[in-house]
Amino acid sequence: MSDNWGFDTTAIHAGAAPDPATGARQVPIYQTTAYVFKDAAHAARLFGLQEVGYIYSRLTNPTVGALQSRIAAMEGGAGAVCCSSGHAAQIMALFPLMQPGCNIVASTRLYGGTVTQFSQTIRRFGWSCKFVDLDDLDAVAAAIDDNTRAIFCESISNPGGYVTDIPAVARVADQARVPLIVDNTLATPYLCKPIEMGATLVVHSLTKYMTGNGTVTGGVVVDSGKFDWSASDKFPSLSAPEPAYHGLKFHETFGNLAFTFHGIAIGLRDLGMTMNPQAAHYTLMGIETLGLRMPRHVENSQKIAEWLEKDPRVTSVTYAGLASSPWHKTAERVYPKGAGALFTFAVKGGYDACVKLVDNLKLFSHVANLGDARSLVIHSASTTHSQLTPEQQKAAGAGPDVVRLSIGIEDAQDLIADLDQALAAASN
Ligand SMILES: *Cc1c(COP(=O)(O)O)cnc(C)c1O
Numbered sequence: 001m002s003d004n005w006g007f008d009t010t011a012i013h014a015g016a017a018p019d020p021a022t023g024a025r026q027v028p029i030y031q032t033t034a035y036v037f038k039d040a041a042h043a044a045r046l047f048g049l050q051e052v053g054y055i056y057s058r059l060t061n062p063t064v065g066a067l068q069s070r071i072a073a074m075e076g077g078a079g080a081v082c083c084s085s086g087h088a089a090q091i092m093a094l095f096p097l098m099q100p101g102c103n104i105v106a107s108t109r110l111y112g113g114t115v116t117q118f119s120q121t122i123r124r125f126g127w128s129c130k131f132v133d134l135d136d137l138d139a140v141a142a143a144i145d146d147n148t149r150a151i152f153c154e155s156i157s158n159p160g161g162y163v164t165d166i167p168a169v170a171r172v173a174d175q176a177r178v179p180l181i182v183d184n185t186l187a188t189p190y191l192c193k194p195i196e197m198g199a200t201l202v203v204h205s206l207t208k209y210m211t212g213n214g215t216v217t218g219g220v221v222v223d224s225g226k227f228d229w230s231a232s233d234k235f236p237s238l239s240a241p242e243p244a245y246h247g248l249k250f251h252e253t254f255g256n257l258a259f260t261f262h263g264i265a266i267g268l269r270d271l272g273m274t275m276n277p278q279a280a281h282y283t284l285m286g287i288e289t290l291g292l293r294m295p296r297h298v299e300n301s302q303k304i305a306e307w308l309e310k311d312p313r314v315t316s317v318t319y320a321g322l323a324s325s326p327w328h329k330t331a332e333r334v335y336p337k338g339a340g341a342l343f344t345f346a347v348k349g350g351y352d353a354c355v356k357l358v359d360n361l362k363l364f365s366h367v368a369n370l371g372d373a374r375s376l377v378i379h380s381a382s383t384t385h386s387q388l389t390p391e392q393q394k395a396a397g398a399g400p401d402v403v404r405l406s407i408g409i410e411d412a413q414d415l416i417a418d419l420d421q422a423l424a425a426a427s428n
Pocket of ligand 1: 085086087088111113114154158183185186204205206207208217218219370
């Protein structure tokens with residue numbers, strides 16, 4: 001494996017050599033639950049984590065393992081753990097860091113399901129979340145207290161396509177010695193490498209651009225391997241003896257792979273949010289073309305956002321690639337290859353016009369997904385962000401008068417023609 005490979009070579013080759021048993025060139029789907037031990041001593045060594053190997057597919061599987069290595073290489077991380085969905089990845093990322101009574105500081109501009117997970121569901125574990133506008137770095141610093149165990153943001157955020165100044169937020173996290181977790185789903189490592197900008201952990205919904213064709217539900221947590229878990233007593237799951245693993249100290253034993261080993265040995269073993277090998281195989285195949293797809297997603301989005309912005313039937317467009325966006329300068333500096341392919345726009349006529357527009361689009365599919373080769377549309381306020389209060393919707397950029405577009409890789413003129421006829425119908 002070469003550390004000097006370019007993006008596309010890494011996306012195609014990292015983590016996958018020809019299959020040692022058969023020579024199969026593509027990564028086989030290892031559709032097996034268990035793996036035969038060589039003898040009793042071998043089994044005992046595997047169970048004691050004295051030797052790395054395969055025991056049971058809830059913990060490790062060669063197909064999933066190839067995907068983990070590939071994504072770790074693409075993100076510049078020390079290791080990665082795949083799991084069953086993007087939401088599972090968020091819980092997997094927080095689990096080793098948190099105890100009852102601990103909190104996270106998270107951006108107000110997040111995927112709707114994440115706002116619900118953080119504002120409601122994690123409270124059942126005794127965890128809590130403070131939501132802050134991450135453009136206000138003083139507010140971020142002020143929100144951090146002795147019980148804060150992570151800062152969480154999206155690189156490019158759902159649904160508005162707003163961009164986060166990751167290096168600036170990472171400096172605040174660094175000063176407070178708190179890990180920064182970046183959800184890199186909308187940017188992918190093609191547009192943004194959060195670890196190079198100071199993030200500790202990266203999470204993804206692999207369901208979206210990484211697979212790229214709407215066939216898989218999956219997630220991943222990537223660890224930079226750079227956070228010193230033993231510098232304080234705040235992260236006992238990683239630094240102190242682990243009672244659920246014969247008193248093993250993960251950081252002392254596994255060094256920069258402590259978080260990754262904990263994710264497998266405790267996270268997957270006990271929470272069970274495992275990715276299946278078929279999902280890993282589809283995701284590996286999707287990732288091979290990520291470097292070809294993302295520039296086209298961005299190019300189409302720029303054209304369509306510019307077209308919409310000039311249209312008198314449209315009130316506003318949020319795409320950070322537009323010079324009119326308040327996030328444009330940050331986008332150019334932090335995301336020089338483009339501001340992604342997800343944004344919202346407001347239609348004259350408000351809620352009713354939005355609904356009419358969605359119902360009249362023909363080429364765009366009306367679905368609760370994004371990051372597909374196909375262009376997709378949804379009215380966030382009544383769907384993905386419907387569990388949020390009106391204030392939360394507004395802060396997230398998902399008010400009732402906006403429609404969210406996920407721009408695919410079709411021909412831009414066909415997408416524009418479809419939007420044109422649907423806007424005409426919505427304006428009547
Ligand atoms: C879709 C999405 C998630 C959740 O991922 P699932 O795979 O659907 O669980 C999290 N974050 C962002 C930014 C997303 O778009």
